[in-house]
Amino acid sequence: MPQPSTEEEERAETGLFGPSAVTAYLEQVVEQLRDERGGAPSSSIPALAEADPERFGVVIATADGHVYEAGSTRDEFSLQSISKAFTYALALHDLGAEAVHAKMDVEPSGDAYNEISLQPGSGRPANPMINAGAIASTWLVPDSDRDLRRDRIREAYSRCAGRDLAISPEVLAQEHDAGDRNRALGYLLASAGIIEGDPTQALEDYFAQCSVLVTCRDLALMGATLANAGTNPLTGEEVFDAGTVSRVLSVMSSCGMYDDAGEWMVRVGLPAKSGVGGGIIAVLPGELAVATFSPALDRHGNSVRGVLACERLSQDLDLHFTHTARVARSTVRASYPIDQSPSLVRRNADAEAVLAEHGTDAVVVELQGDLLFTGTETAIRTVRDVAYDASYVVVDLRRVDVIADYAMPMLARTRQELHAAGRTVVVVAGNPDFGRSFRGDPPLEVFPSRAAAIKWVEDALLEEHGGPECTPSRVKPVESELFSRLDPADARALRVRTVERSWAAGENILRAGQNFAGIHLIVTGDVSMSLRTPSGERVELQVLGPGMSFGELALGTGDKQHATLSAVTDVTARVLSPQTLAELEQEDPGLGLRLWKALARDGFERADQQWRDAAVHASASDW
Numbered sequence: 253m254p255q256p257s258t259e260e261e262e263r264a265e266t267g268l269f270g271p272s273a274v275t276a277y278l279e280q281v282v283e284q285l286r287d288e289r290g291g292a293p294s295s296s297i298p299a300l301a302e303a304d305p306e307r308f309g310v311v312i313a314t315a316d317g318h319v320y321e322a323g324s325t326r327d328e329f330s331l332q333s334i335s336k337a338f339t340y341a342l343a344l345h346d347l348g349a350e351a352v353h354a355k356m357d358v359e360p361s362g363d364a365y366n367e368i369s370l371q372p373g374s375g376r377p378a379n380p381m382i383n384a385g386a387i388a389s390t391w392l393v394p395d396s397d398r399d400l401r402r403d404r405i406r407e408a409y410s411r412c413a414g415r416d417l418a419i420s421p422e423v424l425a426q427e428h429d430a431g432d433r434n435r436a437l438g439y440l441l442a443s444a445g446i447i448e449g450d451p452t453q454a455l456e457d458y459f460a461q462c463s464v465l466v467t468c469r470d471l472a473l474m475g476a477t478l479a480n481a482g483t484n485p486l487t488g489e490e491v492f493d494a495g496t497v498s499r500v501l502s503v504m505s506s507c508g509m510y511d512d513a514g515e516w517m518v519r520v521g522l523p524a525k526s527g528v529g530g531g532i533i534a535v536l537p538g539e540l541a542v543a544t545f546s547p548a549l550d551r552h553g554n555s556v557r558g559v560l561a562c563e564r565l566s567q568d569l570d571l572h573f574t575h576t577a578r579v580a581r582s583t584v585r586a587s588y589p590i591d592q593s594p595s596l597v598r599r600n601a602d603a604e605a606v607l608a609e610h611g612t613d614a615v616v617v618e619l620q621g622d623l624l625f626t627g628t629e630t631a632i633r634t635v636r637d638v639a640y641d642a643s644y645v646v647v648d649l650r651r652v653d654v655i656a657d658y659a660m661p662m663l664a665r666t667r668q669e670l671h672a673a674g675r676t677v678v679v680v681a682g683n684p685d686f687g688r689s690f691r692g693d694p695p696l697e698v699f700p701s702r703a704a705a706i707k708w709v710e711d712a713l714l715e716e717h718g719g720p721e722c723t724p725s726r727v728k729p730v731e732s733e734l735f736s737r738l739d740p741a742d743a744r745a746l747r748v749r750t751v752e753r754s755w756a757a758g759e760n761i762l763r764a765g766q767n768f769a770g771i772h773l774i775v776t777g778d779v780s781m782s783l784r785t786p787s788g789e790r791v792e793l794q795v796l797g798p799g800m801s802f803g804e805l806a807l808g809t810g811d812k813q814h815a816t817l818s819a820v821t822d823v824t825a826r827v828l829s830p831q832t833l834a835e836l837e838q839e840d841p842g843l844g845l846r847l848w849k850a851l852a853r854d855g856f857e858r859a860d861q862q863w864r865d866a867a868v869h870a871s872a873s874d875w
């Protein structure tokens with residue numbers, strides 16, 4: 253079955269941009285280590301002893317399924333002991349950790365992989381990565397009614413690799429012929445009651461799993477399945493549950509490289525498993541897997557070039573588990589007072605004055621990435637710090653990918669603590685689950701956009717620090733912004749020429765592109781002004797409230813509405829219709845001229861305000 257290719261591979265074949273920089277790096281590593289000629293292929297069976305020691309491949313497969321390879325990455329070789337990690341996973345998956353732990357411990361033995369040894373006292377093998385534990389793991393995998401044990405094992409490996417892997421009959425026959433030491437282990441396990449009954453079939457199935465043929469690329473995808481918590485990142489199929497994978501990786505960390513495991517964790521720092529066929533997989537949980545292949549082995553039975561390549565990648569790419577803690581510092585994307593990114597609501601002069609004075613009393617904290625413990629701790633510390641000086645905190649979760657279950661109560665408690673101290677936390681979240689993150693009493697305000705959240709906070713600040721004139725629910729036309737620029741007599745003369753119109757919440761009032769439909773003075777309710785992007789996305793520009801006007805800008809844009817106006821709430825307005833305006837020019841040209849001057853001043857000020865808002869919005873990133 254052909255090996256599945258990824259999009260990068262297909263694109264790289266087109267040659268448009270050439271191989272990725274990651275591939276180029278791996279090619280450089282292969283070339284620089286190719287001259288390392290220490291060690292020799294395993295002499296345990298002819299098929300291994302005859303392997304070409306010059307073959308050398310390195311692959312990185314990311315936990316989201318991107319594969320980068322260099323060197324001999326498509327040549328097949330036998331899996332050998334790397335199989336142990338995956339058979340152990342299958343036994344855990346089938347029987348559970350307790351049943352498996354009754355048959356083998358999880359302690360590093362410090363012995364060679366084929367040591368004839370069981371733990372004193374318990375009589376269990378020290379761990380599943382040495383042959384004694386591995387044979388016990390194989391025995392634990394039950395035949396299913398559909399498949400023999402060895403088919404179940406091979407099929408599980410194939411699901412991790414993303415393609416159908418085969419057992420080499422030649423290697424299997426040679427493992428069988430050379431298997432007396434393993435048979436001694438099998439009967440020792442039976443004598444200790446670890447294997448119950450005849451160990452023969454388990455031994456044959458163990459030989460079979462060692463004889464499964466893989467390529468370096470297959471190994472990397474098998475490792476990436478472990479890095480991706482048990483789900484194959486290319487096929488999306490869950491092969492093992494996350495708890496099983498966590499246990500397997502833990503045991504690989506302490507035992508996967510046999511009596512070189514301690515040195516390995518210091519120099520490479522990744523859970524790994526090697527095999528005398530010349531393969532190694534190393535896994536950075538949640539991020540990637542590295543796979544290497546070169547048949548020449550050191551005295552521990554680990555590939556010489558493979559170990560050097562893993563050390564090199566760990567050091568060059570900072571893969572060591574003690575180096576990957578930086579991600580927490582990137583949890584906080586930005587933090588700024590709301591007056592640096594005011595809402596889209598056009599406020600009257602009184603309201604603007606109050607917000608200018610109190611706008612720093614509310615702060616936005618934008619979070620991103622995964623809120624695991626360190627990310628959550630950083631987020632909590634930041635929210636508490638900003639809340640020290642601010643009464644309102646807007647926590648923007650839209651760029652957060654994951655909030656760990658244990659983080660939810662920590663975030664909820666933080667909100668309660670701030671509430672008890674007179675602070676209010678509101679949340680911006682597209683994911684409804686995230687809205688639960690800060691839940692508690694009083695009920696949490698969750699908004700789909702930051703603009704809506706900031707409007708809510710501004711309204712709260714105006715209610716606290718401004719009078720009713722800041723957030724009027726009703727404004728007479730003669731007190732509107734536009735008419736207040738005129739003499740009272742002119743305002744009254746125009747008021748009698750208006751007609752009342754009303755719209756229900758959600759109703760369209762004016763559409764972009766339609767002809768001028770008159771000057772509208774909002775008496776009650778909120779009106780949203782929006783545009784459609786070329787891709788059809790609706791972008792809200794402003795929210796207008798009582799006392800404000802709309803529709804007149806069409807006069808400056810060729811009599812066509814430049815934006816869509818829709819009722820956010822129920823709306824009533826007084827309208828100077830186009831016909832009324834035409835009659836006014838005939839009947840009282842002086843009043844008409846004074847109206848146009850007031851419009852011009854209002855328009856220029858509004859345009860200036862919009863440019864200033866646009867500059868602020870551009871700096872405060874997208875809405």
Ligand SMILES: NC(=O)CC[C@H](N)C(=O)O
Nearest residue numbers: 332333365462527528553
């Ligand atoms: N470390 C290894 O890869 C050893 C595998 C070999 N088939 C054995 O069982 O001894």
